[in-house]
Amino acid sequence: xxxLILGADGYLGWPTCLxxxxxxxxxxxVDSYFRRKATAELDCExxxxxxxxxxxxxxxxxxxxxxxxxxxxxxxxxxFLISIFKEFNPDxxxxxxxxxxxxxxxxNRDRAAFTLQNNLIGTxxxxxxxxxxxxxxxxxxxxxxxxxxxxxxxxxxxxxEIEHNGRKDKFLFPRQAGSLYHTTKVQDTxxxxxxxxxxxxxxxxxxxxxxxxxxxxxxxxxERLRPFFNYDEIFGTVLNRFITQAVAGYPLSIYGNGNQTxxxxxxxxxxxxxxxxxxxxxxxxxxxxxxxxxxxxxVRQLADKVKMAGDKLGYNVVVEHxxxxxxxxEDHYYNVKYTGLKQLGLQPNYLTDNVLENFFAVVDxxxxxxxxxxxxxxxxxx
Amino acid sequence: xxxLILGADGYLGWPTCLxxxxxxxxxxxVDSYFRRKATAELDCExxxxxxxxxxxxxxxxxxxxxxxxxxxxxxxxxxFLISIFKEFNPDxxxxxxxxxxxxxxxxNRDRAAFTLQNNLIGTxxxxxxxxxxxxxxxxxxxxxxxxxxxxxxxxxxxxxEIEHNGRKDKFLFPRQAGSLYHTTKVQDTxxxxxxxxxxxxxxxxxxxxxxxxxxxxxxxxxERLRPFFNYDEIFGTVLNRFITQAVAGYPLSIYGNGNQTxxxxxxxxxxxxxxxxxxxxxxxxxxxxxxxxxxxxxVRQLADKVKMAGDKLGYNVVVEHxxxxxxxxEDHYYNVKYTGLKQLGLQPNYLTDNVLENFFAVVDxxxxxxxxxxxxxxxxxx
Numbered sequence: 001x002x003x004l005i006l007g008a009d010g011y012l013g014w015p016t017c018l019x020x021x022x023x024x025x026x027x028x029x030v031d032s033y034f035r036r037k038a039t040a041e042l043d044c045e046x047x048x049x050x051x052x053x054x055x056x057x058x059x060x061x062x063x064x065x066x067x068x069x070x071x072x073x074x075x076x077x078x079x080f081l082i083s084i085f086k087e088f089n090p091d092x093x094x095x096x097x098x099x100x101x102x103x104x105x106x107x108n109r110d111r112a113a114f115t116l117q118n119n120l121i122g123t124x125x126x127x128x129x130x131x132x133x134x135x136x137x138x139x140x141x142x143x144x145x146x147x148x149x150x151x152x153x154x155x156x157x158x159x160x161e162i163e164h165n166g167r168k169d170k171f172l173f174p175r176q177a178g179s180l181y182h183t184t185k186v187q188d189t190x191x192x193x194x195x196x197x198x199x200x201x202x203x204x205x206x207x208x209x210x211x212x213x214x215x216x217x218x219x220x221x222x223e224r225l226r227p228f229f230n231y232d233e234i235f236g237t238v239l240n241r242f243i244t245q246a247v248a249g250y251p252l253s254i255y256g257n258g259n260q261t262x263x264x265x266x267x268x269x270x271x272x273x274x275x276x277x278x279x280x281x282x283x284x285x286x287x288x289x290x291x292x293x294x295x296x297x298x299v300r301q302l303a304d305k306v307k308m309a310g311d312k313l314g315y316n317v318v319v320e321h322x323x324x325x326x327x328x329x330e331d332h333y334y335n336v337k338y339t340g341l342k343q344l345g346l347q348p349n350y351l352t353d354n355v356l357e358n359f360f361a362v363v364d365x366x367x368x369x370x371x372x373x374x375x376x377x378x379x380x381x382x
Numbered sequence: 383x384x385x386l387i388l389g390a391d392g393y394l395g396w397p398t399c400l401x402x403x404x405x406x407x408x409x410x411x412v413d414s415y416f417r418r419k420a421t422a423e424l425d426c427e428x429x430x431x432x433x434x435x436x437x438x439x440x441x442x443x444x445x446x447x448x449x450x451x452x453x454x455x456x457x458x459x460x461x462f463l464i465s466i467f468k469e470f471n472p473d474x475x476x477x478x479x480x481x482x483x484x485x486x487x488x489x490n491r492d493r494a495a496f497t498l499q500n501n502l503i504g505t506x507x508x509x510x511x512x513x514x515x516x517x518x519x520x521x522x523x524x525x526x527x528x529x530x531x532x533x534x535x536x537x538x539x540x541x542x543e544i545e546h547n548g549r550k551d552k553f554l555f556p557r558q559a560g561s562l563y564h565t566t567k568v569q570d571t572x573x574x575x576x577x578x579x580x581x582x583x584x585x586x587x588x589x590x591x592x593x594x595x596x597x598x599x600x601x602x603x604x605e606r607l608r609p610f611f612n613y614d615e616i617f618g619t620v621l622n623r624f625i626t627q628a629v630a631g632y633p634l635s636i637y638g639n640g641n642q643t644x645x646x647x648x649x650x651x652x653x654x655x656x657x658x659x660x661x662x663x664x665x666x667x668x669x670x671x672x673x674x675x676x677x678x679x680x681v682r683q684l685a686d687k688v689k690m691a692g693d694k695l696g697y698n699v700v701v702e703h704x705x706x707x708x709x710x711x712e713d714h715y716y717n718v719k720y721t722g723l724k725q726l727g728l729q730p731n732y733l734t735d736n737v738l739e740n741f742f743a744v745v746d747x748x749x750x751x752x753x754x755x756x757x758x759x760x761x762x763x764x
Binding site: 078109110112113116117120121124125128132151152153154160162163164165167168169171172174175176177179180183186187190191193194195197198199327333381382 | 491494507542545549556558561565568572575579709715763
């Protein structure tokens, strides 16, 4: 298959390029280097030095003799994006090219406006490019479990049949997100669903939970192939931050009481989920939605796991509760359905002691590069 | 009260300026002249010549000795918008400044992107300006009944309590709109609700049906005070288009079978609804939603009414069904609740024979200015 990956330089985008390339698919990767620029600007760069996308593609080619076609540019520029579609005519487009940080979107008006415009215009352009070049092309879009928020009812996979006053209809599951970033993903879903039912195009929307981990079988081939690994308040997902804090001898910072529960998954499982979705596309006119997670944990449970594993390895991990900078429910109901991807063939990599130990080992190798200032930036929701 | 009106030059914005000014409130009107530019560009200008906003404010001052403070600028420019908030410190902001046409948003990618960016950045900026200058300021935002689409269940006023697997929660009523424009309004609602529950600001979101009519008590004082009156395929709401088609001896163009049902209201009632909302603001942290309509009609019922009234006046009205350019359900369930605004004090002006006859009389005065090319532009959803 011909696979176009938008946001190919990112934490998920880059290992996805390798995953498809390794399996014999023709990959084109597009990125605007937003993450590189933003992390430099905000002093919260990746733990590992990362050669740029063109360099990394060269390393991959040297090692495997497989070519990843790379284009640097911004998908909010429609002329740029459509030229890629015309040249490459992909069978599927995997859309990771969004500003992905909740705290970033809450810094101020300018960052909020950037998030809104980057995420929505990027998604609009992707939809239009598919319609104008090949309406059969399968759009695989990364949503987020954060779109649902923490409702007091069971979270279904994307859709809900509602009975009201004796009549029934089926709707997108109610969405009520916890940051402007997450809200742009809700808005994306609204827009994608509008164009799917109007134009009969096809898409899979993956409601992904927070991802952890720093390696896949492909990135393990060479250090230079590692994805970005952010451990800071802005771009670092919670488990990645906790492990790095533990290694740095910095207290694990739990926001509030830590009962906030979310569904997590290993970076390796993101690869599987996206790949399985691409190999078994949705029907024309269908918005297929999967909840992409393998295990729910509370933030406190995660901290406990990191402390247990870290202490065993001699790190003497301290856990701290800090005032919650976010506006969110700390104690809430959380019961999520996530069977769809398993039905497609997902074999979960759970968060075992072994996984945690390996995680510690890799982060420890880069211990001297940890920038402790990045752990706390003081971004508040209010 | 100090009332800031965004989109003050528009079909609804201008008569709203007069309505508040007439009742002794201090009014500041802001507009970017989008409608003037777009209608000139697309050859579908208002039936009446309209002096620009500054001129119209002068006419109003000459007639009534009441001053409307006018600023021309674009609210997607945050520096411009916040300077207005700082100077004026409004008690309420009425936000009409959106690209309001469904067909316009479906012309092509560029118009879709403009709609998305204009509507969402404009709303974001309004929310931020309120938060940064005076979080007590009441945001009155025009939504649209089109956000709900045509669900197979009763449409409640904005919210729905959902019971699922024995548990309950209350959510925004499911929204599933029929155009990209309407989808941006869904996205607006998502965003507004996010910031309200995060920051505790206050807003009223008015889910308005299609408006008809061309005069209010204030605009009737002088011809130069008339609001824009669009009767074309792009900016003309359906009844305004039908009346003008009847006067021009052009067949009334029903899209498809005409069973599409919507909730309509007279321009005079929009004035009342917005005014009543401003005088009785929502609580802090509350997103108060009203369904703003007075009577549901099917498109065919409207055409029949126009034909009956027109024939009686000697116009010999022809009704035609054309292939539906939109993707929409023609036969559907439609049962809307709309009691909230009546409880605030709305006294509806229904679509009586008398209202229709007066409507014909005014449009007939400008018969020679009707541009028949504007009735059909051939914009298709697919």
